[in-house]
Amino acid sequence: MASVTQLRAFHLVATAGGYSQAAREMAVSQSTLSGQVRQLEAASGLALFERGPRGVRLTEEGTALYQVTSRLFSALGEAGDLLKSRRTDGGRLRVASDGMVHSLPILRALRQRRPNLVFSILLHNSDNVLEQLAQFRADVGITAQRPKDDRFHVHPLTAMKLGVFLPKTHPWAQQRSVGIRDLEGVPFVLRERGSRTREVFEQHLAAHGVVLGDIIEVSTREGVREAVAAGFGMGATADLEFGFDSRLHFLQLRNPTLTIEEYVVCLDERRRVPMIADFFDCAVQAFAPPAQLCLSDSEAA
Incomplete structure (x- = not known):
């Protein structure tokens, strides 16, 4: 045995x-x-x-x-x-996420609740975030890929607007938006397949019959950014994930505006683990619309 x-x-x-x-x-x-x-x-x-x-x-x-x-x-x-210990001011948490931009506000709120919190963040594409949860390699996940089976507990987090980005030396760098048909034949640098951003972007291209120029695949978001800055093509990203880079310019895609939903996910059997439940509460707190926050404050009063 x-x-x-x-x-x-x-x-x-x-x-x-x-x-x-x-x-x-x-x-x-x-x-x-x-x-x-x-x-x-x-x-x-x-x-x-x-x-x-x-x-x-x-x-x-x-x-x-x-x-x-x-x-x-x-x-x-x-x-x-x-x-x-019966204390609730600490603990360990493993987060699998498709980016840092959503993880950090939630963890900041969670650490205010649990000052001695120890955490790690595993960065993966959207598909792999769910795999990390299923394999018990992560406790909670943040992903743009909504699970299709009932093993997972899911809570909507936020919606991001999809766009493209390019070097500030590009002729389009004075624009705020671009039409999907304008991208015909344009070279692009894209994440590997499994990226939800790439999936939504390519679905939209196919729906409008748009064929890109040469495509370079890069496995990380930072690698895509560096390749675009070096002039190898445009990149596709969401507005919240673009952040700030003095070398690059973001253009929103129009007609219609494309959005990508982001979700907080855990295995359903673990949703009541105190640490995980706290993470979900802090996710709601960190990304609640201002009107909802005001309503909560008045109700608490």
Whole structure:
């Protein structure tokens, strides 16, 4: 029968992607972790990792077990936090988000409620945010991809206007908006597929029969920004995510105005965990329209 120690060793190696990295992160010897995983494989009769010269990767059975251990150690962590202290001014939270712009206002509000909060932010495209939640690698998610199954608890957060951006030296840099048909044949720098911004943008192009020029794919939002600033093409982004860059200029897409919805998401079975419930409350607080905030204040009075 598998022991918790063996399962934890397996989980650490699977999470880190290899024995040496897991050993460094946990400050234990690589031989200790390797021995515990071998004992687990021997006891179960299953090969959990495929070993090669460049490290290890999960087998089909290992992937299935990792889904179970992710739930197990997430629950053990929550139980430990609860038993360690009855205080509610701290705790640990893992946030998976498709960008920083929505995460930080919520975490700022949450830290006012929990001054000793410790958190981490994992940046992914919209599709991968949901995967991180499903694999118990994150506690809450912020994503433009609304889940289609009932495993997830979802709350609408805000809506952003879609547009394009270009270098300030571009002839269009004096404009405030651009029509979708004006983009015919224009070279673009886009995020990888799985980005909700790219998905909405390309759907709109197809609906109007617009074909872009050459497309360069870049895996990060910052990489897209740098490539556009260097003159490789225009980029697509939402107004709230554009921020400020003295090298670049944002143009809203018109006819009609395109919007991208953003959502706060968690696994439905975890929605009542106090930390996660607080995060959802702070999300409402951070992105409530001014009129709603005024109404809440008057009702509280």
